[in-house]
Amino acid sequence: MNATTFEPVAARPAPVRTAGAAGWIRTNLFGDWKTGLMTLLAGGALLYVLPQVFGWAVLRAVWLPDYNACRVEGVGACWGVVAEKYRFIIFGRYPYEEQWRPLVATVLMLCLLAASCTRAFWRPWLVLIWVAILAAFFALMYGNVFGLSRIETDRWGGLPLTILLASLSITLAFPIAVAVALGRRSGLPAIRAFCTIYVELIRGVPLISVLFMASFMFPLFMPEGFSIDVLIRVLAGITLFAAAYLAEVIRGGLQAIPKGQLEAAATLGLSYWQTQIKIVLPQALAMVVPSIMNNFIGLFKDTSLVTIVSLYELTGALSLAINSDANWRPFKLEGYLFIAMIYFTFCFLMSRYSLWIEKQVNKGKAR
Amino acid sequence: MSRKSPPRRKNWTWRSQALRGLVYQFFAIGAVALGVWWLAGNTMHNMQVRGIQSGFDFLARPAGFDIGESLYAFDSNHPYWQAFLVGLTNTLRVAVIGIILTTVLGVLLGVGRFSRNALVRGLCYAYVEFFRNVPVLLQLLMWYVFFTEALPAAAQAWTLGPLFLSKGGLSFPIPVWETGHLWGLYGLIAGAALAFAYRRWAFRRFEATGRPRSLFWVPLGLLFAMGALGWATGGAPAHFVVPVRGEFAIEEGGSLTPEFMAVLLGLSIYTAAFVAEVVRAGIQSVARGQGEAAAAIGLSQTQSMRLVQLPQALRVIIPPLTNQYLNLTKNSSLAVAIGYPDVVSIANTALNQTGRAVECIAIVMLVYLTTSLATSIFMNWYNVRAAIKER
Known part of the structure; x- marks a missing residue:
C-alpha cells in the first residue's frame, strides 16, 4: 500500500484589491488593455490641451481694463473687456x-x-x-x-431683463399649459380641436418667427392707435410659445394616469374639475417634474433670442457694449465667455434643483 | 317575455353633461370665431389705412438683392421666389448635414457615459453639462467670432494637406466631373443591387441553417468594390481642383463660408448634448436582465448589444430623438443672427424691401411647418417599424 501524504493545494494568491484609490484607478482607468489605451489617449489629449487653455485663460491673461496691454503679441485672454464693460453688460442701456x-x-x-x-x-x-x-x-x-x-422700457436691458422675461414667462406659461393639456384630452371635440391646433401650430414654427410676429406684426392686428409696449408683446410671445411645449409634457403625464383613477373618482361622485384638481393633476405633474424643469431651463436659455427683435437682454447688451467701442471689438470672445458663464450658472443651478424637487415629489413612493 | 332596457331619457337640463358640453363648445367656437374676425378686420383696416398692398404677386418680381451663398447661381435680377428657394435650400443644407453630425456625435457621447473608463465618462459628462446649459444663440455667436476673428487671414491660413482654414472659411479640393465618374455611379448602383441580393440570400441561409453570415460588412464591401470597379472601367479619373493660396483669399477649389460652418458646428454641438442624454436614457431603460439573459444563451457582447439591447433601447430613444431633430431644424432659423442666408433671413430682407409682412412671415411659417411635419411623419413611420410587434 502506498502511503499517501497529505499535500495541500498551493494557496491561491489574494484577489486584486478593488477598494481604495489604487483599486479605483485599476478598475476605472486600466481595467483591460482597451481601457488603458483609452486612458492614455484621452489623458494625453487633456494634458496637452488643458495647460494651453489654462495659460490662455489665466496665466497669460490681461485682467486690467487696458486695451493696449491686450494687443501685445502673445498675450492670452483679455478679461479687461469684462472689467471695463461689466456695468453695461449686466444692466444694458439703463x-x-x-x-x-x-x-x-x-x-x-x-x-x-x-x-x-x-x-x-x-x-x-x-x-x-x-x-x-x-x-x-x-x-x-x-x-x-x-x-x-x-425710465422707459426700451432702456431696460441686461440681466434684469433676462430674469424678468424668464421668471414671468415661466409662471404665466404653466397655468396655460395645464389648461391646454387638459383641453387636448377633453371629451368635447371642439375644445380638443382648438387645443391641438394651437399646440401643433406653435410647435411647428421656430421661436424667432413667433417673436417677429409679436414685435412687428402685432400692431397690424390691433385697432388703430392702440399699442402695447414691445416688452409685454415679446413676453406674451415667449409665454405662448413655451406653453405649447409645456402642454405636451404635461399631456404625457396625464396619459400615464391609469384609467382606474378616473373611474374611482367618478364612483365617489367627484365632478370633472374636482377629479382633475384632486386626483389627476397631482399624480400627473409629479410624474413629469424632470421634463418640466428641462422645459424651464430651455425657456431661460430661449430668452436670449429676444436680442434678434432688439430687446437688449444679456446677449444683446453684450453685443451693444462691444460693438459700440472699436477699441474693445477684437475681444468679443471673452465677453461671450463671461455671459456664457452667467447662463451656465443659472441653468446648472436649475438642473440641480430639478434633482432635489424630483426627490421631494416622489417622497410618497419611497419605501 | 323579453326584457326591455329602461328607455333612454334625454335629460335636457343644466345637470345633463351632454347639454353642458354642447353649450361650452358653442361658447368656445363663438369666442374663437369672434377673435379671428376681430383680428382679421383690424388687419384689413390697418392695411388699408397704411396703404399696404397684399398678395403674393411680389414673388414674381426681381428680388434686387444678392445672396452670399447659394447652391446655384443667383443674382439680384432673379425673382423673389427664387430667393426664397435659395433660402430654403440653405436651411435644408444646414439641417440635413447637422442632423447627421449631431446623431454621430450624440450617440458616441451617450454611449461614452457608460464607458468603463472613468476619464471617458467624465469627459462626456462635462461636455453634456457645458453645452446643454449655454444658450444656442450664444454658442452660434461664439463660433462665428471664432471663425471670423480668431482665425488667421487668408495669407497665413492654417493648412493641412490640401485643406486651408482661414477667416475666409474652409477651402478643400473638389473632383472635376468627368464621364468616368458616371461609370463609378453605375458601379455603385450595381453594387447596391448585389449587396441587397446577397443580404437576402445570407439571411435565408441563416434562417435555414442557423449559421450566421455577416449582414453588414460583406454587403458594404460589395457596394464599394463594385463602385471602384465601375470607376476603374471609366478610366479612373482623379483630377481635383486644388485650392491655392492667393494674395488676399484662397482661390479655386470648393469652400465653406465661416457663416455656414458656425451655424453647422454650433447647432450640431449643441444638439449633440441633448441627443447624448436621450441615448443614455434609452440604454438605461433596458432592463439589466436582458443583457444577462443574452449572455446566458451564449450571445457575444456585440451580438447582445446589436440584437437584444439596442432594438429595445431604440423604442425609447426614437420619439425624443425626433424632437431633437425638429429642434435642430427650427434652431437653424437663428442663422439670421450671424448673417447666414437661411429662409428666415431671406424673408426678413424681402419683408424690408416689399413691406409684405404678413406674406413673408406666412412663407417662413409654412416652410417650417412642412419640414416639421415631414420629419415627424418619417420618424413616426420608423417608430412604428421599431415598435414592439404584439398580437
Whole structure:
C-alpha cells in the first residue's frame, strides 16, 4: 500500500484589491488593455490641451481694463473687456447713475425665486409675496413713483431683463399649459380641436418667427392707435410659445394616469374639475417634474433670442457694449465667455434643483 | 317575455353633461370665431389705412438683392421666389448635414457615459453639462467670432494637406466631373443591387441553417468594390481642383463660408448634448436582465448589444430623438443672427424691401411647418417599424 501524504493545494494568491484609490484607478482607468489605451489617449489629449487653455485663460491673461496691454503679441485672454464693460453688460442701456435700481430689483427678484424654491414657502400667501415683489420690481425699474425718474422700457436691458422675461414667462406659461393639456384630452371635440391646433401650430414654427410676429406684426392686428409696449408683446410671445411645449409634457403625464383613477373618482361622485384638481393633476405633474424643469431651463436659455427683435437682454447688451467701442471689438470672445458663464450658472443651478424637487415629489413612493 | 332596457331619457337640463358640453363648445367656437374676425378686420383696416398692398404677386418680381451663398447661381435680377428657394435650400443644407453630425456625435457621447473608463465618462459628462446649459444663440455667436476673428487671414491660413482654414472659411479640393465618374455611379448602383441580393440570400441561409453570415460588412464591401470597379472601367479619373493660396483669399477649389460652418458646428454641438442624454436614457431603460439573459444563451457582447439591447433601447430613444431633430431644424432659423442666408433671413430682407409682412412671415411659417411635419411623419413611420410587434 502506498502511503499517501497529505499535500495541500498551493494557496491561491489574494484577489486584486478593488477598494481604495489604487483599486479605483485599476478598475476605472486600466481595467483591460482597451481601457488603458483609452486612458492614455484621452489623458494625453487633456494634458496637452488643458495647460494651453489654462495659460490662455489665466496665466497669460490681461485682467486690467487696458486695451493696449491686450494687443501685445502673445498675450492670452483679455478679461479687461469684462472689467471695463461689466456695468453695461449686466444692466444694458439703463442710465448709468440709476443702475442701483435694477441691481436692487434683480436681487429682490432672485430672492423671491430662491424663496419660491424652498418648501417652507409653498403656502397660499406666496402668491401675495409674488405680487408685492413684482410690483416693487416694476416700480424700481420703471420709476415715476416715489420721486424716482421715469425710465422707459426700451432702456431696460441686461440681466434684469433676462430674469424678468424668464421668471414671468415661466409662471404665466404653466397655468396655460395645464389648461391646454387638459383641453387636448377633453371629451368635447371642439375644445380638443382648438387645443391641438394651437399646440401643433406653435410647435411647428421656430421661436424667432413667433417673436417677429409679436414685435412687428402685432400692431397690424390691433385697432388703430392702440399699442402695447414691445416688452409685454415679446413676453406674451415667449409665454405662448413655451406653453405649447409645456402642454405636451404635461399631456404625457396625464396619459400615464391609469384609467382606474378616473373611474374611482367618478364612483365617489367627484365632478370633472374636482377629479382633475384632486386626483389627476397631482399624480400627473409629479410624474413629469424632470421634463418640466428641462422645459424651464430651455425657456431661460430661449430668452436670449429676444436680442434678434432688439430687446437688449444679456446677449444683446453684450453685443451693444462691444460693438459700440472699436477699441474693445477684437475681444468679443471673452465677453461671450463671461455671459456664457452667467447662463451656465443659472441653468446648472436649475438642473440641480430639478434633482432635489424630483426627490421631494416622489417622497410618497419611497419605501 | 323579453326584457326591455329602461328607455333612454334625454335629460335636457343644466345637470345633463351632454347639454353642458354642447353649450361650452358653442361658447368656445363663438369666442374663437369672434377673435379671428376681430383680428382679421383690424388687419384689413390697418392695411388699408397704411396703404399696404397684399398678395403674393411680389414673388414674381426681381428680388434686387444678392445672396452670399447659394447652391446655384443667383443674382439680384432673379425673382423673389427664387430667393426664397435659395433660402430654403440653405436651411435644408444646414439641417440635413447637422442632423447627421449631431446623431454621430450624440450617440458616441451617450454611449461614452457608460464607458468603463472613468476619464471617458467624465469627459462626456462635462461636455453634456457645458453645452446643454449655454444658450444656442450664444454658442452660434461664439463660433462665428471664432471663425471670423480668431482665425488667421487668408495669407497665413492654417493648412493641412490640401485643406486651408482661414477667416475666409474652409477651402478643400473638389473632383472635376468627368464621364468616368458616371461609370463609378453605375458601379455603385450595381453594387447596391448585389449587396441587397446577397443580404437576402445570407439571411435565408441563416434562417435555414442557423449559421450566421455577416449582414453588414460583406454587403458594404460589395457596394464599394463594385463602385471602384465601375470607376476603374471609366478610366479612373482623379483630377481635383486644388485650392491655392492667393494674395488676399484662397482661390479655386470648393469652400465653406465661416457663416455656414458656425451655424453647422454650433447647432450640431449643441444638439449633440441633448441627443447624448436621450441615448443614455434609452440604454438605461433596458432592463439589466436582458443583457444577462443574452449572455446566458451564449450571445457575444456585440451580438447582445446589436440584437437584444439596442432594438429595445431604440423604442425609447426614437420619439425624443425626433424632437431633437425638429429642434435642430427650427434652431437653424437663428442663422439670421450671424448673417447666414437661411429662409428666415431671406424673408426678413424681402419683408424690408416689399413691406409684405404678413406674406413673408406666412412663407417662413409654412416652410417650417412642412419640414416639421415631414420629419415627424418619417420618424413616426420608423417608430412604428421599431415598435414592439404584439398580437
